[in-house]
Amino acid sequence: MFLQNPKSQTNYDVIVVGSGAGGGMAAYQLAVAGLKVLVLEAGRSYDPVRETPMFKLPREAPLRGGGTRDKPFGFYDATVDGGWEVPGEPYTNAPGTDFRWWRSRMLGGRTNHWGRISLRMGPYDFKPKTRDGLGADWPLTYEELAPYYDKTEMLIGVYGGDDDLENTPRSSPGALMPAPAPRATELLTRKACTPLGIPVIPAHLAIMTERQDAATLPRKLHPGNRLAQRVLAESMRSRQACFWATPCGWGCSIKANFQSTTVLLPPALATGNCDIVPDAMVREVTVDKQGRATGVSYIDRRTRTDRHVMGKVVVLAASACETARILLNSKSSTFPNGVSNGSGLVGKYLMDTVGAGISGQIPALENCPPHNTDGASGMHMYMPWWLYKEQLAGQLGFARGYHVEFGGGRGMPGPGIFGGLEAYTQGAYGKRYKEEARRYYGSFMFFDGRGEMIPNEDCYCELDPDVVDQWGIPVLRFHWKWSDHETKQAAHMVKTFSEVIQAMGGTVVGNRVETDGARAIARGGQIIHEVGTCRMGTDPATSVLNEWCQSWEVKNLFVTDGAPFVSNADKNPTLSILALAWRTCDRLVEELKRGNL
Amino acid sequence: MSSDGIDRRDALKLIAAAGGLTAAASSAEAQNPAPAQATPPARTLPLAGPRGTPTDPDLLRPRADWPRKLSAGELATLAVLCDTIIPADAKSPGAAAAGVPAYINEYVSAPYDGQMRDLIRVRGGLAWLNVESGKRFGKPFARLSAAERAQICDDICYLPKAKPEFQAAARFFDLVRDLTAVGFYTTEAGMKDLQYVGNVALPRFDGPPPAVLKHLGLA
Structure with missing residues (x-):
């Protein structure tokens, strides 16, 4: 991957901090619009084409590829210098809080290993307070973002179905690629769920089931922009369709799934308008006496030297928490509480996704004839939330919904295989063990709920006055408290999954379902969907950013990661980050042209 | 795709850009004074590719190069236990012939908290096996x-x-069974x-074949 253009540029129109979903989209959209862009990435350069361990086997890796403190999601996981801990870059928790903050330090950020689940927020999700009186409304509607969802899906490549269910919108014709055929486990689950009234429909994942139409899509996405059409067509022609093997979480050297490093940064660089500096750990946004952003200061991690770059506009996309950290650390006489923090809300209303899950053993799946279940590595089908009416009528005891991610089957044997088989075989060993292993292989399934959390006053991050990281930058301290809405939702999840498992004729692994939601629920941050530290809104007193994700106080400062989120629907946030970032960039370009920045 | 030429080109571009950035820094110093820029140290981190640390290993050339901790005697006992758990049969070899004792040694020798705890359980369990064998039959487990x-x-096979009196040994046995x-x-x-x-490239994904649908009652 080309990291820099040959010509060095010293006067940038826009400095983009971060190169993941939000930063990658900003780099691409601004560069194809003809602006000179500098992207600063805290982590190292990373090239999925050269570095992805395609087809590598567990037995070739240390500990058969199992997770460790150094590589929490397994040896081959794409994450570089990351996980729940980043070397030399701690964070702290207030007493009583056990928040987990997943970061990575690499070009493309977390888009390299993410789950690729790309569900749109629906009409209810933008106006949750109007619907049930809780949380806050977004300053935009689903209809306003829908065209950007369509365009984002066409740009990155997303498979999905054409179901049109309540608050689970259908994409415009031509926006999605065909969903892959369901696996045996998915068909079996659908059969059991239909009588329970639970829909099981094609999932939407940012994985290409066919090649993109490089002849027509670029013109559709960038009408009248020859530069954009050229670089996008070139990028689309370099991407292959999924060949149904090797996990997406390791990255993809054939560019079949969405990673910022394979889909957004290469065409951005190809414009000749974009430079990327890796190993650039941003410390603060610098401002002039008029309170306008002048650029950013960063530490070059390779030389441990402090540097400053200037730009007409600054875009923060460092991830919700890191963006808040940069703003809070940007203190000056003009902004004593940090840049864009006149409302005192930077770091506030931090949200994650509610997570809870159980596994089941399904006798019907025992001794299944051998067949390949790898598929797109992620799920082909899922269950969208289905109890909107009961919920609105107050019958559930919690206010917001969840969707269900599930799977299982005859996956590649790896760490953990047959862990717990003792309980199913009364302690088999010897030749009987091998027979039992053949019988039980592929008969276990997992069901995970992913639910909406309502923002609350007790969940936020702030600067820890006592701790700095190895770059001398004050670190974040987290505060976290679930409300009853989340814990009751988690209890509903596991109860529902146990009913599904029973309907499939199976039994819950461990033979016990946790009825206490506070115990069933994952820790804050553990689902890695942190959003909402710089929420957007219509009133500078109650929001950090306006309806265009532009700082109320610093007109030439924008945010394109998950920080502007006002709520955190059950839909995984990346697709919405991308769509919102595109919309923000369109506004940024217009405002720059009008001379308003 | 791995070409030194590309690495060098990247490097040159980065160096060029670094010059540009230094110029930007000097023009910004008036309003944002920063410490004087030292020349970069002679030896710095590589510009591209894995840096070979535990959190950034080379995924294409995996290494588990921590020192192994089990002794030859412990490994001999372990090999017999592994083969007792997964013996050869008509379909496949036994665990020892498949190299499982070496994997378990790699596992319990790893520099992580969980593995260090498991090392104690495995070592203690192996010692217990020989003591118990001696008490019952007057010879070590392997014989x-x-x-x-x-x-x-x-x-000890079912907790x-x-x-x-066999609870601890049963926990050891279940750990070794799972590792095996x-x-x-x-x-x-x-x-x-x-x-x-699986793990083979396919031109398309067709879903389960008829035999599977029949097995599941979905045909």
């Missing part, structure tokens, strides 16, 4: 007959039914035994 080995293993399964079923022979048929 027991299959029937003698089964007498001991039957007492819920193990007598109080991982070690064995991740080998080529083990994957073949389970008839795992």
